[in-house]
Amino acid sequence: MWLLAAGLVLVLAGGFGAAIGSATVARHRAQAAADLGALAGAMRAVYGSGVACAQARRIVTANGAEQSACRLDGLDVTVTARVRVAVGTASATSRAGSVPVAGGNSQLCEDLGGGRVAVADARWLDPERGSEPGRYRMDLSLSTRTVADHTVLQVGGEVDVYTAPRLRERLVELVDGGARKVVVDLGRVEFLDSTGLGVLVGAHKRLRAAGGSLALVCAREPLLKIFRITALDQVFPLYDSVDTATAAGVDGQAT
Amino acid sequence: MATVRLSFSPEPAHVRTVRLVGVAVARRAGVPEDLLDEVRLAVGEACSRAVALHQRHGLRDLVAVEMTDTSDFVVRVIDRAPADGPAVPTGPLMSPDGLSEEAVAFGMGLALLTGLVDNLEVRRGTDGVGTEVRMSWQQR
Numbered sequence: 001m002w003l004l005a006a007g008l009v010l011v012l013a014g015g016f017g018a019a020i021g022s023a024t025v026a027r028h029r030a031q032a033a034a035d036l037g038a039l040a041g042a043m044r045a046v047y048g049s050g051v052a053c054a055q056a057r058r059i060v061t062a063n064g065a066e067q068s069a070c071r072l073d074g075l076d077v078t079v080t081a082r083v084r085v086a087v088g089t090a091s092a093t094s095r096a097g098s099v100p101v102a103g104g105n106s107q108l109c110e111d112l113g114g115g116r117v118a119v120a121d122a123r124w125l126d127p128e129r130g131s132e133p134g135r136y137r138m139d140l141s142l143s144t145r146t147v148a149d150h151t152v153l154q155v156g157g158e159v160d161v162y163t164a165p166r167l168r169e170r171l172v173e174l175v176d177g178g179a180r181k182v183v184v185d186l187g188r189v190e191f192l193d194s195t196g197l198g199v200l201v202g203a204h205k206r207l208r209a210a211g212g213s214l215a216l217v218c219a220r221e222p223l224l225k226i227f228r229i230t231a232l233d234q235v236f237p238l239y240d241s242v243d244t245a246t247a248a249g250v251d252g253q254a255t
Numbered sequence: 256m257a258t259v260r261l262s263f264s265p266e267p268a269h270v271r272t273v274r275l276v277g278v279a280v281a282r283r284a285g286v287p288e289d290l291l292d293e294v295r296l297a298v299g300e301a302c303s304r305a306v307a308l309h310q311r312h313g314l315r316d317l318v319a320v321e322m323t324d325t326s327d328f329v330v331r332v333i334d335r336a337p338a339d340g341p342a343v344p345t346g347p348l349m350s351p352d353g354l355s356e357e358a359v360a361f362g363m364g365l366a367l368l369t370g371l372v373d374n375l376e377v378r379r380g381t382d383g384v385g386t387e388v389r390m391s392w393q394q395r
């Protein structure tokens with residue numbers, strides 16, 4: 001797993017004009033942009049220099065500076081940001097590096113100088129394997145619990161043409177096992193495709209035939225968009241939390 | 256212009272690999288971050304459709320994918336299945352009641368493709384066999 005820690009080392013800051021007024025502001029802005037750009041780039045270091053430096057540039061630009069240099073050495077990213085003002089140009093360079101951490105936990109730290117350290121992010125993510133339990137998983141996770149008289153199936157990871165059969169099996173098991181008020185919680189779903197939608201429609205029909213109901217919990221816009229495009233938002237009751245889903249009646253409609 | 260080409264056996268497990276490659280190439284091509292989710296979904300849908308068609312016809316031929324970075328980012332997914340039935344939805348979405356799960360998924364896949372991709376073309380393969388789904392996104 002790519003559980004990594006990053007320590008940010010500010011290697012140099014210089015090249016700016018007279019350190020008064022707007023020049024000081026510009027220097028601070030350049031430094032902040034370089035720091036954030038290097039951190040952002042280092043978080044993408046596993047994708048290679050193109051992606052890492054493109055991400056760094058986005059962050060540097062968003063912070064009102066211009067990225068004049070970016071270099072990836074191993075998993076270390078060095079970013080130089082530049083801010084032009086009337087009295088000259090301020091530039092700053094930051095380096096964000098990473099070291100694997102034994103024991104599994106990770107930190108992404110920023111050395112603010114003077115002994116101050118900020119923890120910017122607690123997790124790095126391997127694009128292939130994921131790291132945070134229950135999120136960013138490549139595969140499918142399914143867990144069932146009972147809330148009041150509802151059966152809540154929490155789905156995590158990716159529901160696609162490869163993993164959807166497992167979701168179908170679990171839903172069939174639940175209905176065969178007597179579950180009638182079923183809530184499928186999609187809150188941890190990272191990816192859902194048409195195969196997954198087909199499985200949900202199948203479960204909806206199976207439950208209706210058995211006198212039951214299927215409700216979905218889905219609050220994230222990318223997923224909601226999929227339901228809108230396919231008009232399935234007219235078919236399923238959609239709720240923004242398990243609580244509201246289980247509080248609604250058997251035939252509760254989307255609120 | 257940069258081109259990435261790949262072919263894969265018509266197995267569901269490989270669709271995710273193509274999605275990952277598609278997003279990586281799109282990102283490199285400069286497709287805006289906020290469109291990458293759509294690229295991911297559309298590439299996956301086009302490949303799922305091709306895999307389903309090959310499996311339905313018992314074909315082991317490879318599905319071909321070509322991504323090119325010209326003025327637009329273009330993805331072409333090419334299957335070898337005989338053309339039967341409409342390649343894109345011809346009318347408003349029907350109620351999903353009464354359709355098989357596979358038919359629902361197929362219809363939803365096409366609905367997603369048409370809903371997500373601004374420039375979508377579905378046409379016969381160049382040699383008269385199979386279909387080509389061509390999708391493109393503008394780079395900013």
